[in-house]
Amino acid sequence: MQASLEDEWLWGWDATPGIVSVWAERTGRAVVWRRAAGSDTLTREEDRFRPWLLLPALDDLTHLGARLLPEEAPGAELFDSVAWRELTGAGQFRYLVSASDSRTLEAAVLAGASARLKRQITRLADLGDEAALSLPPEEQYLVATGRTYFGGLAFDDLHRLQFDLETTGLNPAQHSIFLVAVRDNRGFSAVLDVAERGLDGPAAEADLIRRLVALIRQRDPDVIENHNLHGFDLPFLARRAELLGVTLALGRIGGGLRRRPASRGYGPWRGAEADASERDEARGRYTVAGRELIDTLDAVRRYDFAARDLPGHGLKAVARHFGLASPDREYVAGAQVYQTWLVDPARVRHYALDDVNEADGVARLLGGAAFALARMAPRRYERLADAGPATGVLDPLLVRAYLRAGAALPARSVSDGVQHSGASLYLFAAGVATRVVKADVSSLYPSLMRQYRIGPASDRLGALLALVDRLVEQRLAAKRRARAAPPGSRERHTDEALSAAMKILVNSAYGYLAAPGLTRFADVHAANEVTRRGRAVLGLLCRELAARGATLIEGDTDGVYFAVPEGWSEADERRIVAEVATLLPPLIRLEFEGRYAAMLSHEPKNYALLAWDGALTLRGVAFRSSRAEPFGEIFLREAIAALLIDDIPGVRRAYLAMVEALQRRTLATRLVAARVRLSKTPERYLATRGARREASYEAVLASGRTRWEQGEHALVYRATGGQPALLPTTDDGEPSDDPRDYDATHYIRLLRETFAARLARAFTPDDFATLFDNPIQPSLFASPIETIHPTLTARMAPPVEGDEQ
DNA sequence: TTGTCGCGGGG
DNA sequence: GTGTACGCGACAA
Numbered sequence: 067m068q069a070s071l072e073d074e075w076l077w078g079w080d081a082t083p084g085i086v087s088v089w090a091e092r093t094g095r096a097v098v099w100r101r102a103a104g105s106d107t108l109t110r111e112e113d114r115f116r117p118w119l120l121l122p123a124l125d126d127l128t129h130l131g132a133r134l135l136p137e138e139a140p141g142a143e144l145f146d147s148v149a150w151r152e153l154t155g156a157g158q159f160r161y162l163v164s165a166s167d168s169r170t171l172e173a174a175v176l177a178g179a180s181a182r183l184k185r186q187i188t189r190l191a192d193l194g195d196e197a198a199l200s201l202p203p204e205e206q207y208l209v210a211t212g213r214t215y216f217g218g219l220a221f222d223d224l225h226r227l228q229f230d231l232e233t234t235g236l237n238p239a240q241h242s243i244f245l246v247a248v249r250d251n252r253g254f255s256a257v258l259d260v261a262e263r264g265l266d267g268p269a270a271e272a273d274l275i276r277r278l279v280a281l282i283r284q285r286d287p288d289v290i291e292n293h294n295l296h297g298f299d300l301p302f303l304a305r306r307a308e309l310l311g312v313t314l315a316l317g318r319i320g321g322g323l324r325r326r327p328a329s330r331g332y333g334p335w336r337g338a339e340a341d342a343s344e345r346d347e348a349r350g351r352y353t354v355a356g357r358e359l360i361d362t363l364d365a366v367r368r369y370d371f372a373a374r375d376l377p378g379h380g381l382k383a384v385a386r387h388f389g390l391a392s393p394d395r396e397y398v399a400g401a402q403v404y405q406t407w408l409v410d411p412a413r414v415r416h417y418a419l420d421d422v423n424e425a426d427g428v429a430r431l432l433g434g435a436a437f438a439l440a441r442m443a444p445r446r447y448e449r450l451a452d453a454g455p456a457t458g459v460l461d462p463l464l465v466r467a468y469l470r471a472g473a474a475l476p477a478r479s480v481s482d483g484v485q486h487s488g489a490s491l492y493l494f495a496a497g498v499a500t501r502v503v504k505a506d507v508s509s510l511y512p513s514l515m516r517q518y519r520i521g522p523a524s525d526r527l528g529a530l531l532a533l534v535d536r537l538v539e540q541r542l543a544a545k546r547r548a549r550a551a552p553p554g555s556r557e558r559h560t561d562e563a564l565s566a567a568m569k570i571l572v573n574s575a576y577g578y579l580a581a582p583g584l585t586r587f588a589d590v591h592a593a594n595e596v597t598r599r600g601r602a603v604l605g606l607l608c609r610e611l612a613a614r615g616a617t618l619i620e621g622d623t624d625g626v627y628f629a630v631p632e633g634w635s636e637a638d639e640r641r642i643v644a645e646v647a648t649l650l651p652p653l654i655r656l657e658f659e660g661r662y663a664a665m666l667s668h669e670p671k672n673y674a675l676l677a678w679d680g681a682l683t684l685r686g687v688a689f690r691s692s693r694a695e696p697f698g699e700i701f702l703r704e705a706i707a708a709l710l711i712d713d714i715p716g717v718r719r720a721y722l723a724m725v726e727a728l729q730r731r732t733l734a735t736r737l738v739a740a741r742v743r744l745s746k747t748p749e750r751y752l753a754t755r756g757a758r759r760e761a762s763y764e765a766v767l768a769s770g771r772t773r774w775e776q777g778e779h780a781l782v783y784r785a786t787g788g789q790p791a792l793l794p795t796t797d798d799g800e801p802s803d804d805p806r807d808y809d810a811t812h813y814i815r816l817l818r819e820t821f822a823a824r825l826a827r828a829f830t831p832d833d834f835a836t837l838f839d840n841p842i843q844p845s846l847f848a849s850p851i852e853t854i855h856p857t858l859t860a861r862m863a864p865p866v867e868g869d870e871q
Numbered sequence: 872t873t874g875t876c877g878c879g880g881g882g
Numbered sequence: 883g884t885g886t887a888c889g890c891g892a893c894a895a
Contacts, residue, residue, distance in 0.1 A: 231881090233882050236881065293880080293881080297880060297881065298880070298882080302882085381880090400882045401882070687891080
């Protein structure tokens with residue numbers, strides 16, 4: 067099959083299969099490791115490439131005289147020549163220059179620039195973004211050859227190894243490693259610890275690190291994975307190895323573990339570290355020759371960026387959420403791990419092995435998207451795994467596309483000060499609605515880009531739109547193949563991962579436009595045209611649905627919740643959605659997303675839905691907050707479940723029952739306690755205690771403790787008299803006691819003012835006051851509960867055509 | 872109500 | 883080789 071230019075833009079043009087790692091040097095040497103699908107044979111190949119970079123002009127190179135040659139001239143390939151080629155069309159970077167060694171190339175450019183500017187320039191970066199475009203050596207190699215990673219491989223063809231450190235604390239300057247769990251996807255697993263070789267102290271830890279390095283070299287994995295690998299295990303290991311004088315020869319050649327600059331996108335966050343050096347430590351990324359270092363936390367963030375359904379991003383929470391935790395999973399609270407090891411080492415070994423097994427499960431479940439991206443984009447797998455999709459994937463694809471077409475590239479976009487406009491968000495009605503339908507446009511923004519051919523003005527080749535077109539088409543094909551493949555098969559995993567990767571890219575195309583200064587081809591005017599069209603589409607949907615009898619509830623960006631009149635069937639609901647769908651252009655596809663028995667509309671993006679099968683979903687911060695005291699959510703679920711079936715006495719019963727349980731303290735203390743994290747050290751809190759008291763730390767101090775570990779979790783509540791109190795817990799964070807001395811009045815007030823308040827939109831003020839009267843001072847004017855029904859109150863009319871906000 | 876600060880993850 | 887995250891919640895003013 068003849069591949070089109072556009073297919074080459076997406077997939078490259080060199081089909082060399084099985085590349086699992088690339089290590090390229092400035093000398094023009096590239097080492098490529100390849101693996102055959104379904105076999106354990108690894109081959110290492112040496113390749114040569116000509117390091118290259120892009121320049122706006124050749125002026126800074128004319129000092130080379132006869133050593134500067136057009137690419138096709140005899141002698142252009144000689145070791146001390148610099149070859150050039152002019153790229154076509156308008157664009158800042160019109161010259162592709164190359165040499166047999168990038169040091170020759172850069173030295174020539176720097177000498178010319180220094181002479182021109184009459185000052186010594188020592189680094190390309192000092193010339194600024196517009197003076198040169200240069201990529202890391204591996205990317206130069208991949209762009210020049212058209213090769214990509216992982217051709218013909220499935221995820222588990224990679225040899226993937228997970229290791230997890232257990233340490234005496236979080237700070238490598240004062241804590242140490244005492245155990246390491248290791249496993250791989252070839253059936254190996256082991257636990258190494260400091261106690262098994264008759265050594266003590268630093269000698270035992272140094273020996274443990276040496277054994278870990280030897281074991282990794284012996285297993286020889288392509289990929290090393292763990293949760294927070296770059297944020298914890300690698301920096302901790304690197305620091306301990308440095309302090310102990312151990313070399314971390316983890317690579318397949320050349321040895322050492324190196325830092326690489328933090329990528330944009332999903333890098334470790336700026337933490338609460340005390341000083342700048344600690345902060346740098348936390349921001350770092352690591353790399354070794356021949357292996358890819360993959361952090362499953364990046365995959366989790368990338369997943370949750372769109373899904374937003376994870377309770378947290380920690381390994382245990384994610385594993386439980388996806389059902390990856392084994393039934394005999396051992397849990398030990400972080401701060402207790404070392405203490406537990408001292409008294410029950412077997413338990414900690416079990417725990418650490420559970421951790422690496424779960425890290426493998428998370429990598430397999432969520433890591434496929436980055437794996438699939440690496441089959442497309444000219445970057446190392448480990449860089450694609452932590453990159454933002456716009457700067458980290460689309461930009462490299464576009465740079466490769468332009469060079470493949472021999473076209474000049476623009477300088478990176480800069481903001482021209484034009485404001486970026488957003489989507490529309492409407493709350494049409496608040497309160498309780500019944501017979502509710504959700505309709506939305508799938509992938510609205512990329513569909514608008516395709517429908518109206520909205521792309522960056524500077525993209526003369528139309529490459530971004532061409533990529534989006536192909537991604538959308540090929541994603542549909544991948545989804546079809548995935549559905550046809552047997553569940554659990556490698557074919558299915560591969561195609562599902564491909565589909566996920568393509569979805570990430572398609573959905574980031576709009577964000578790419580809206581990021582001047584970050585992406586090369588950003589175009590805020592184009593981005594604004596997309597959102598303007600989007601607002602028009604949403605406005606049209608709302609008007610046309612309302613004209614067909616729908617009661618609008620909420621409209622947000624690309625979708626609408628609406629209620630239909632009593633007596634309508636599901637067929638009627640589908641009919642009006644289908645009718646409105648025909649009013650939209652062909653690529654803008656309105657879909658019937660779901661139907662619900664009832665909905666409580668509270669605020670934009672904050673609502674509760676009752677499905678026809680009785681399942682209750684709460685959405686938005688008003689209804690779900692990880693920090694909220696458990697009794698509040700228990701009450702809300704019960705009260706809303708009753709509210710949505712018009713059982714107002716049931717709402718009242720839920721309220722009174724909770725009031726009584728609090729008043730008589732039949733409710734367990736843990737249900738009023740909030741789970742907090744003690745993020746400050748005792749020293750740091752005591753330093754600011756005078757100026758600012760914080761309930762969490764006051765609770766610990768009030769319990770008689772003066773010491774705690776930084777990062778320790780605690781259950782905190784308000785005791786009688788308003789005093790902050792600590793609920794004692796066992797090692798695994800479960801309450802070990804139940805003093806039942808909480809401040810009932812305080813929690814009853816919280817119940818009314820914070821939790822019951824979230825039902826206020828469903829009632830008139832009088833009815834609300836009647837339902838949730840202060841049980842301590844009942845209202846004198848209560849109307850009978852039986853006469854109260856929830857209401858839906860109109861907030862605004864549908865936007866008028868051409869006047870969408 | 873408005874601003875400021877801190878969190879997230881790892882032991 | 884460097885820097886620029888981000889969106890939300892709690893608390894103080």
